Amino acid sequence: MAKGSGKKGSAMRGIGPFGRPSRVIPKESLRNLLEVLRLRGYTLIGPTVRDQAIVYDEISSPQELPIGWTDRQGPGTYRLERREDDAFFGFVVGPQSWKKFFFPPAQRLFQISRDGKEIHTTPDPVQTRKRALIGVRPCELRALAIQDRVFTGGAYVDGSYRRLREDVFILAVNCGEPAATCFCASLDTGPQVTDGFDLAITEVIEGTRHEFIVHVGSELGARVLEAVPSREATDADSATEREIVQRATRRMSRALERSQLKELLYRNYESPRWDQVAARCLSCANCTMVCPTCFCSTVEDVTDLSGDHAERRRLWDSCFTMDFSYIVGGSVRASTRARYRHWLTHKLATWQDQFGVIGCVGCGRCITWCPVGIDLTEEVAALRGRESPDGGSGAIQENHHDRTES
């Protein structure tokens, strides 16, 4: 199985990172490819339209992909719209991330029962099955690599995560059109995949042409592709692909300036900017729930009425709650100012001390799904702006409404 290493591989030049030449399949063959995966025992999980958004769920054929749909995103707003073509992957990322499949939002860990003087503990088995993730974006591959590191990389390995992450086939997709909230290019996490996949595709739609350029990222990926008729990619195909990915980079309207990020945040603990963002922030936790790298959870111990049965549950938690920092005497981060500052500082600064990388892959979810459109790239720019000689007037808009897409 391909696992993201978090390292950058070689750029794609007709040759996949796995050292095999890229190939081309017609759009009809996507069905065959998914069928091969199914015959190999994989449950297919991919993007699909539900409740006017694109979510990740079980699918049985390419027909269930969001064919001909695109997502229009801005701070605090998301709308599905019809495309002019029938692209399979003509959208970017939705409200959910793949993390829900490996780090479930709610999970019972074990049950305890009392029988006279005896206590029995029954751990809940982790239900695993072979899963093929269809349509993983470059930023999402990087997020998976980050969560792999968090849950399995250190001295303490999360057994449940590790089990759920086994037997996963990854079909990645390069991005041709970013959302207005994307900023992966500035973080080098997209719009093109580098490693951590079994197969990676680029969708090409030009006039009557509708094909996929396919890159092989693992031995397993190679075997799956062999079962589907394909032709070798030409130099012209590679040029087309380069142009698609470069266009995505050019169209990216947001950026997060990476230089000295850690130092910037550590210097700015007392910036008045935190008060400004706290005046807008609802401390609702949406940003952390949708973030593909946020990993915090809480455990609850519950007894039944008789007191003879108890269980422990693990739930997604967020540093935006009061309970999160509750210790004897109260919550350490009682103000929203302290909580927003903690979230941004963890994502971009302390994360580096913990894991050697920043905790953001530029997917833009926290911007889109914040009910009041708070934008971390704008917050970072504002912190920088305050430090610049002209006090940040000019490029930095203190008023968030000026930057919002309509």
Add this chain to the structure above:
Amino acid sequence: MPGKRRPKLAVWKFASCDGCQLSLLDCEDELLDVAGALDIAYFPEATRSVQPGPYDLSLVEGSITTPHDAERIHQIRRDSRQLISIGACATAGGIQALRNFKDVREFTRIVYASPQYIETLRRSTPIAEHVRVDFELRGCPIAKHQLIEVISAFLNGRKPNVPTYSVCQECKRQGVVCVMVAHGTPCLGPVTQAGCGALCPSYHRGCYACFGPKETPNIPALSQWRRERLGASDLEILRSLRTFNAAAAEFERESIRHEHQNHPG
């Protein structure tokens, strides 16, 4: 708990619709367990047999709206080892607290033929405004699973797992698509306490704030977004806050602000 005296439970009613008490009767699967674990000593809605106090656990539904009730709650407190108020009426004054924003005597004059016989207080108030309350269980009506959780916690001497964070967190855990971001539907979830399991958003409706304000709610910021981005008027914002939890402090403050903006001067 074999061999042990079962704790005595009492269920009291003040100004309310009975919906929260009925939640207890509605706990089909657990009701027998509740009856097994607790001695139901006073629960007129369920049984006519009445045992005298003191009671180990009192569940109190409803708000205080009459001078008589304002007296009665003190006796109940004296008779109860632990007192838990249940539902929006008991924890915030309920829908009947809309009177707090007007002159209730005007209402009684309009509604009753002989208003001189009506003895009512100017404000509908939560139980905690009158006596010490050990725990407040929110909701209109309360959630059954939370009621069972609170009773279990009481019986086992532990803290109940009743989170005070936002409804949004429940939405996201359940994979509900945000109705505000994806559909432009106004939703009070970001300022409302969890507990319902994100019921309305999972049916594509905005949250009505049945569970009252969440911990540290920032209602002005949500109002501003609704006005500027979702085109809501002051009146719409005001009305959305004047429901079952209208008199919860943070909702009250914000709705009054919009009242003044709606009718300046």
